[in-house]
Amino acid sequence: MLFIVIPVFNRWAFTEACLRSLQEQTQPDFRVIVVDDGSTDGTGEQLRRQFPEVEVVEGTGQLFWTAGVNAGIRRALQQGADRVLTLNNDVVAAPDFVERMLHWAQRMPTALLGPLELDVHTRQPVYGGEVFSWLTHTRRDLLATLGPEERHGLHPVTYLPGRGLLIPAAVFAAIGLFDEKRLPHYLADFDFTSVARRHGFPVYINYDAHLLTYPEESGQEQTRRHRSLQGYYQHLFGIRGGGNLRNFTHFALKNCPTPLVPLFLLNGYARRLTGYFLHG
Structure with missing residues (x-):
């Protein structure tokens, strides 16, 4: 069933x-x-x-x-x-x-x-x-x-x-x-x-x-629709934040091949720190 x-x-x-x-x-x-x-x-x-x-x-x-x-x-x-x-x-x-x-x-x-x-x-x-x-x-x-x-x-x-x-x-x-x-x-x-x-x-x-x-209607789209410093903080640290750094770190450590983890984390952090303001 x-x-x-x-x-x-x-x-x-x-x-x-x-x-x-x-x-x-x-x-x-x-x-x-x-x-x-x-x-x-x-x-x-x-x-x-x-x-x-x-x-x-x-x-x-x-x-x-x-x-x-x-x-x-x-x-x-x-x-x-x-x-x-x-x-x-x-x-x-x-x-x-x-x-x-x-x-x-x-x-x-x-x-x-x-x-x-x-x-x-x-x-x-x-x-x-x-x-x-x-x-x-x-x-x-x-x-x-x-x-x-x-x-x-x-x-x-x-x-x-x-x-x-x-x-x-x-x-x-x-x-x-x-x-x-x-x-x-x-x-x-x-x-x-x-x-x-x-x-x-x-x-x-x-x-x-x-x-x-x-x-x-996605949470990420609604957050980026009205950009602000508070929105940026929520983007990086809020539970519903599409760029949540903590969640990304857990995901990377669980799923990325071990030899690639350092490069993958650096790349991902950079994208999340800058992407909120850069992407339409």
């Missing part, structure tokens, strides 16, 4: 649209767990009223993404999940999203799979996976290298984001859950999929499954 786990905090309109899209799936054989981490906008009441079939796990208000998704995964595994799909609330699933994810999951039962992401407004691809070089600290964007005739099926990648990540239960048995202690918010998904890949679980982007996203 597939369980879909969605951590949420407020932003009910996004959660409602996401859940409506799941109700319209061509493959309805799954269960949904929403981890409501102390929402104050009526999310809990709306969930009970509009989506009684959805199981709600209550949070403390301090879970952030990683502990929130872990709480849902634990509950799913307790109920016998053989696959878990982690989903952010600010996404809309194409009607055949689950069907196309399970199509490849059944053929690649040990693989972790992520979907092709499209801009919800324009329907243009915005994320199609990447292959990362630890030596040069550069990413090869598959959207930029794959021709139109190649944009289908599975393509191997270095890691995957957690918004639409399909995970076999065997992965949790082998490596545990997401690292909520060291990576409470950002990089936990890239870390988890990188660790899984090193333990022999293939990691693929699935170009046949489409997820609609709101690129402008």
Whole structure:
């Protein structure tokens, strides 16, 4: 049985649209767990009223993404999940999203799979996976290298984001859950999929499954939209900071090949210290 786990905090309109899209799936054989981490906008009441079939796990208000998704995964595994799909609330699933994810999951039962992401407004691809070089600290964007005739099926990648990540239960048995202690918010998904890949679980982007996203709603985009010294501090040290130096250090020490760690850290620190103001 597939369980879909969605951590949420407020932003009910996004959660409602996401859940409506799941109700319209061509493959309805799954269960949904929403981890409501102390929402104050009526999310809990709306969930009970509009989506009684959805199981709600209550949070403390301090879970952030990683502990929130872990709480849902634990509950799913307790109920016998053989696959878990982690989903952010600010996404809309194409009607055949689950069907196309399970199509490849059944053929690649040990693989972790992520979907092709499209801009919800324009329907243009915005994320199609990447292959990362630890030596040069550069990413090869598959959207930029794959021709139109190649944009289908599975393509191997270095890691995957957690918004639409399909995970076999065997992965949790082998490596545990997401690292909520060291990576409470950002990089936990890239870390988890990188660790899984090193333990022999293939990691693929699935170009046949489409997820609609709101690129402008990411925490990093909102922080950079109104640049300030306070925002810069949050960028580097806040739990939700996309350039959090502590989180990056943990990620590097866990995943970078040991001989490359010093160079990788220096490169990464420089990018984070300067990138907040340089990048649009």
